[in-house]
Amino acid sequence: xxxxxxxxxxxxxxxxxxxxxxxxxxxxxxxxxxxxxxxxxxxxxxxxxxxxxxxxxxxxxxxxxxxxxxxxxxxxxxxxxxxxxxxxxxxxxxxxxxxxxxxxxxxxxxxxxxxxxxxxxxxxxxxxxxxxxxxxxxxxxxxxxxxxxxxxxxxxxxxxxxxxxxxxxxxxxxxxxxxxxxxxxxxxxxxxxxxxxxxxxxxxxxxxxxxxxxxxxxxxxxxxxxxxxxxxxxxxxxxxxxxxxxxxxxxxxxxxxxxxxxxxxxxxxxxxxxxxxxxxxxxxxxxxxxxxx
Numbered sequence: 001x002x003x004x005x006x007x008x009x010x011x012x013x014x015x016x017x018x019x020x021x022x023x024x025x026x027x028x029x030x031x032x033x034x035x036x037x038x039x040x041x042x043x044x045x046x047x048x049x050x051x052x053x054x055x056x057x058x059x060x061x062x063x064x065x066x067x068x069x070x071x072x073x074x075x076x077x078x079x080x081x082x083x084x085x086x087x088x089x090x091x092x093x094x095x096x097x098x099x100x101x102x103x104x105x106x107x108x109x110x111x112x113x114x115x116x117x118x119x120x121x122x123x124x125x126x127x128x129x130x131x132x133x134x135x136x137x138x139x140x141x142x143x144x145x146x147x148x149x150x151x152x153x154x155x156x157x158x159x160x161x162x163x164x165x166x167x168x169x170x171x172x173x174x175x176x177x178x179x180x181x182x183x184x185x186x187x188x189x190x191x192x193x194x195x196x197x198x199x200x201x202x203x204x205x206x207x208x209x210x211x212x213x214x215x216x217x218x219x220x221x222x223x224x225x226x227x228x229x230x231x232x233x234x235x236x237x238x239x240x241x242x243x244x245x246x247x248x249x250x251x252x253x254x255x256x257x258x259x260x261x262x263x264x265x266x267x268x269x270x271x272x273x274x275x276x277x278x279x280x281x282x283x284x285x286x287x288x289x290x291x292x293x
Contacts, residue, residue, distance in 0.1 A: 004146040014079035019092060020234030026076035030069030044068060044277040046292060051202035052272075066273035073230060074121070074276070081123040082154035086131065090158075093128055094231065098224075098241030102133060102182065105222045111177030113216055113223045114184040115244075117264045118276035122186070123155070124237050125228040129184060130160030136176045138185040138211075140165050170211065177221055184226075187212050188264050190283060198286055199257040202265055207284040213256030216248045223247045223260075227267050230274060240270070 014022060033040050045064045052060060081089055105112045114129055116122050129135050137155075139162050141148050152162045163169040173183050190196070191209045198205040216223045222243055229238040244263040250256035268275045282292050 002146075004144060007144075007147070008150060011079035012083060014076060015083035017080070018234070019077065019080060019236065022076040022080060023073045023230070023234040026072030026074070027069040029072035029075065030065075030067075031072075033068045033072070034065045040071060040278040041068060043280055043293060044071075047277045047279075047281060050204050050282065050292070063273060064277070067275065067277045070120075070230070070274045071276070071278050077121060078123065081121065081127060082151070086127065086158040089124070089127060090131060092236045093124060093228070093239050094236040096128070096239045096241075098243075099132065099239075101222075101241055101243050102224055105224075106133075106180065106182070109180045111180050111219070111221050112182045113177070113212060113221055114182060115187040115212060115223055115225045115260070115263070116184060117188045117225070117227060117267050118186060118279060119227040119267055120230050120271060120274045121228040121237055125226045125239060126155060126160065126184065127158055128228070128239055129182070129226065130156065131158040133182040135160040136173065136181065136183050137162050138165050138169060138173060138183065139163070140189065174215065177215060177219065183215075185212060187260055188279075188281065190281065193284075197254060197257050199254070199261045201261045201281065204282060205286055205289075206261065206282055208257050208261055210253055210257055212260055213247065213250070213253050217250055217253065217256050220248055223263075225263055225267055227270070229271050240267075242267075 041064065044067050048060050048064050052063065055063065102112055116125050126137060137160055141164055142151060156162055163172055176183050187209065189209065190207050196207045196209055199208045212223065215221060224241055224243045227240050229240065231238060244259065246259040247256050247263060250259050280293050285291060
C-alpha cells in the first residue's frame with residue numbers, strides 16, 4: 001500500500017472530525033514533538049532563539065512548545081480545509097477584518113498582490129480569497145508528485161487557479177496583474193540559489209524571494225498581507241488583511257525585499273506561536289557564515 005494512499009485516506013478521515021477535536025489532536029502531537037529530541041523541535045528552538053533574543057530562556061522554551069502545538073494543529077486541520085465542501089469550510093472563518101481594501105484597489109482597476117505567510121491556517125486564507133476574488137496563486141509543487149493534482153483540486157474547489165512557480169508561471173502572473181486581477185503567493189519561502197537576496201528577518205539575514213518585490217515596484221501594485229489566525233479551543237479562525245505600502249513605494253528591489261520581510265515580521269508578531277518555526281528559514285547563509293541547523 002503506497003504512502004500516497006495512506007496520506008489521502010488519513011486526510012479524508014480527519015476531514016470530518018470537529019475542529020476542536022482536530023486541534024486537540026494536533027496539540028497532543030505537538031506535545032510529543034516537544035517531549036522528545038525531534039528534528040522539528042531542534043529547528044524551532046534554533047529559529048526562536050535567533051529571532052527572539054530578548055526573551056529569557058524559559059520564555060523561548062515556552063514559545064517553542066506552543067509553536068509545536070500549532071504545528072500539530074496545522075497537520076490535523078489540513079483535511080478539513082482541503083476536503084470538506086468549500087462553503088462549509090468557509091463557515092469555520094468566524095471573523096474577517098480588512099478585506100475591503102482588496103475590493104477598493106480592484107475598483108480602481110488595479111491588480112493586487114496578496115501575500116500569505118506561513119502563519120496560522122494559511123490554507124484557510126487561500127480558500128477564502130479564492131471564493132471572494134478572481135484569484136491566481138503561485139505554488140511550489142510538492143515533493144511527493146503523486147499529491148500535486150490532489151492538492152490543487154482541493155485548493156481550487158472554490159475557483160482559485162494555482163500556477164506552478166516556474167518561468168511560464170511568472171509570465172502568467174504578470175499578465176494577470178496587468179488585467180487588474182488578484183494574485184497570491186507565500187512570501188517567506190527560501191528561493192532557489194541565485195534567485196533571491198539577503199534581507200533582515202528579525203534582525204538576521206535571510207535569503208529571500210525577489211519576485212514579489214519586482215512585481216510590486218514595477219507597476220506600483222498594492223501588496224496586501226493576509227493571515228488566518230486560529231482561535232482558541234478550535235472555535236474557528238480570524239482572517240486579517242493589511243496593506244503594506246512600504247513594499248510598493250520602495251525605490252529599489254533590495255529596499256522592497258527588506259520591506260517585505262518587515263511586513264512578514266509584523267504579521268508574525270500578532271500571533272508568534274502560530275508561525276511555522278519548524279521551517280529552516282535561515283538555511284542559506286551569507287558567504288563566510290556558519291550553518292545554523
